[in-house]
Amino acid sequence: MTRPEVTRPAAASAAGKPTRVLVVDDEPQIVRALRINLTARGYHVLTAHDGTAALRAAADGKPDVVVLDLGLPDLDGSEVIAGLRGWSKVPIIVLSARTDSTDKVRALDAGADDYVTKPFGMDELLARLRAAVRRSATGAEGEEAVVSTESFTVDLAAKKVRKDGAEVHLTPTEWGVLEVLVRNRGRLVAQKQLLQEVWGPAYATESHYLRVYLAQLRRKLERTPADPQHLLTEPGMGYRFES
Amino acid sequence: MTRPEVTRPAAASAAGKPTRVLVVDDEPQIVRALRINLTARGYHVLTAHDGTAALRAAADGKPDVVVLDLGLPDLDGSEVIAGLRGWSKVPIIVLSARTDSTDKVRALDAGADDYVTKPFGMDELLARLRAAVRRSATGAEGEEAVVSTESFTVDLAAKKVRKDGAEVHLTPTEWGVLEVLVRNRGRLVAQKQLLQEVWGPAYATESHYLRVYLAQLRRKLERTPADPQHLLTEPGMGYRFES
DNA sequence: GATGGGCGTCAAGGGCGCGTCAAGGCGCAC
DNA sequence: GTGCGCCTTGACGCGCCCTTGACGCCCATC
Numbered sequence: 001m002t003r004p005e006v007t008r009p010a011a012a013s014a015a016g017k018p019t020r021v022l023v024v025d026d027e028p029q030i031v032r033a034l035r036i037n038l039t040a041r042g043y044h045v046l047t048a049h050d051g052t053a054a055l056r057a058a059a060d061g062k063p064d065v066v067v068l069d070l071g072l073p074d075l076d077g078s079e080v081i082a083g084l085r086g087w088s089k090v091p092i093i094v095l096s097a098r099t100d101s102t103d104k105v106r107a108l109d110a111g112a113d114d115y116v117t118k119p120f121g122m123d124e125l126l127a128r129l130r131a132a133v134r135r136s137a138t139g140a141e142g143e144e145a146v147v148s149t150e151s152f153t154v155d156l157a158a159k160k161v162r163k164d165g166a167e168v169h170l171t172p173t174e175w176g177v178l179e180v181l182v183r184n185r186g187r188l189v190a191q192k193q194l195l196q197e198v199w200g201p202a203y204a205t206e207s208h209y210l211r212v213y214l215a216q217l218r219r220k221l222e223r224t225p226a227d228p229q230h231l232l233t234e235p236g237m238g239y240r241f242e243s
Numbered sequence: 244m245t246r247p248e249v250t251r252p253a254a255a256s257a258a259g260k261p262t263r264v265l266v267v268d269d270e271p272q273i274v275r276a277l278r279i280n281l282t283a284r285g286y287h288v289l290t291a292h293d294g295t296a297a298l299r300a301a302a303d304g305k306p307d308v309v310v311l312d313l314g315l316p317d318l319d320g321s322e323v324i325a326g327l328r329g330w331s332k333v334p335i336i337v338l339s340a341r342t343d344s345t346d347k348v349r350a351l352d353a354g355a356d357d358y359v360t361k362p363f364g365m366d367e368l369l370a371r372l373r374a375a376v377r378r379s380a381t382g383a384e385g386e387e388a389v390v391s392t393e394s395f396t397v398d399l400a401a402k403k404v405r406k407d408g409a410e411v412h413l414t415p416t417e418w419g420v421l422e423v424l425v426r427n428r429g430r431l432v433a434q435k436q437l438l439q440e441v442w443g444p445a446y447a448t449e450s451h452y453l454r455v456y457l458a459q460l461r462r463k464l465e466r467t468p469a470d471p472q473h474l475l476t477e478p479g480m481g482y483r484f485e486s
Numbered sequence: 487g488a489t490g491g492g493c494g495t496c497a498a499g500g501g502c503g504c505g506t507c508a509a510g511g512c513g514c515a516c
Numbered sequence: 517g518t519g520c521g522c523c524t525t526g527a528c529g530c531g532c533c534c535t536t537g538a539c540g541c542c543c544a545t546c
Contacts, residue, residue: 108370109370114357123344124347126348130351131355131357157430172533174533208493209534215493215496235492450503455505457504458507469505476505478533
């Protein structure tokens with residue numbers, strides 16, 4: 001049984017909260033151009049015009065990535081990097097007009113993740129930004145992938161389910177159904193979509209499978225399987241997981 | 244808690260094993276220049292001159308970082324990136340003579356970590372390489388080097404296993420399987436992932452290997468091999484180590 | 487009140503994945 | 517050459533899990 005990996009085009013938000021970008025530059029037109037481009041692609045943009053404000057904004061705003069110009073009026077670029085790296089591992093992409101190799105080396109060794117020279121292509125900067133965010137996302141994953149209800153908890157990364165503290169064993173298909181519903185928690189999942197994601201595109205009409213497996217999941221997880229509180233049926237449409 | 248980072252000229256090895264770099268390029272003079280520079284700085288250098296060899300070398304050599312030229316004779320660059328990303332998170336730094344912005348975007352979105360255009364400054368490449376290695380290292384660090392159960396203990400750093408005080412001898416493959424499971428302790432490891440990380444990407448479907456080796460590990464480590472407490476099977480899905 | 491579709495429940499059987507044992511083959515050290 | 521691990525491969529039995537069918541209930545429609 002092949003479970004088709006959903007490969008969606010990387011968006012600024014993976015169906016969750018938007019990615020937060022801190023843009024640090026003292027040239028208003030650069031900040032403005034970045035803000036427009038990033039906002040249009042669904043990012044949430046914070047800005048700072050000097051190093052002191054940048055450090056404060058990074059602490060307050062918890063950005064997912066920082067775009068940092070090196071030519072700031074108050075602090076040297078490597079001081080800003082060091083100030084961030086003292087307490088945060090947030091990816092830093094350095095912007096600079098200086099093409100000198102020693103500047104690049106110094107910034108990268110100070111803790112920057114990438115270095116882009118001005119003038120830069122917006123496409124390239126956005127691609128490097130996506131790469132930086134992707135990297136830090138894959139590392140931080142698996143920590144907060146736990147979804148809880150008053151009856152049971154689902155750990156998406158560990159593929160574990162607990163009910164009243166005890167581990168509940170699920171078969172691969174049971175897990176497949178539950179995983180799709182939990183990843184779309186709060187939203188209605190159409191029968192066709194559920195069948196295609198778990199069983200494959202050829203099974204889009206085998207709705208009887210869903211009845212059998214939803215019954216099994218309810219029997220294993222719900223407190224009152226006959227009156228489910230979390231694995232809900234939307235008659236004629238599909239199923240929904242509510243926490 | 245601030246740890247005053249000593250800004251030392253980052254060495255290729257932090258008093259441990261040398262960092263392994265896989266250099267992929269079909270131009271001998273580039274490979275040669277990189278080999279000389281990297282070896283002089285304490286890196287261990289692997290080389291490949293086409294995409295097929297690169298994928299094989301990556302599976303066999305387990306490099307810590309890959310430097311990949313895009314203009315290879317046999318495979319397209321993004322194919323190589325995709326082939327690596329299918330089973331590995333190793334940092335990839337792309338080298339290319341093409342300065343076109345769309346090439347950069349394509350490579351980065353395919354999964355590359357950085358993009359350097361030829362001709363490149365050796366200092367800059369080395370700094371980007373240090374940055375890539377530093378990033379992937381900070382994520383992997385901080386794990387307990389010794390993991391214990393009531394039956395046996397695993398020392399990940401020393402590659403040693405003890406049961407009731409006595410050292411247990413493991414073959415290389417047995418260790419490979421155990422190491423992947425222990426590093427993902429508590430989490431389910433899919434059969435495919437386990438096979439790819441231990442045997443390489445070409446062995447993703449040889450699930451019979453796993454049955455043989457899990458049986459051997461259980462016979463050597465579990466108190467009751469027929470009823471394992473720590474090396475658990477999740478039928479149809481994979482295996483899990485529980486302490 | 488009759489009827490049909492959608493849903494939930496239960497049970498049976500058959501396939502397939504898993505564990506187990508063992509033999510062959512290859513590389514490597516002596 | 518010879519012996520010894522170690523990896524690979526095959527055969528086989530067992531238990532679990534997916535599939536499928538039958539049946540009753542609820543509810544909307546007529």
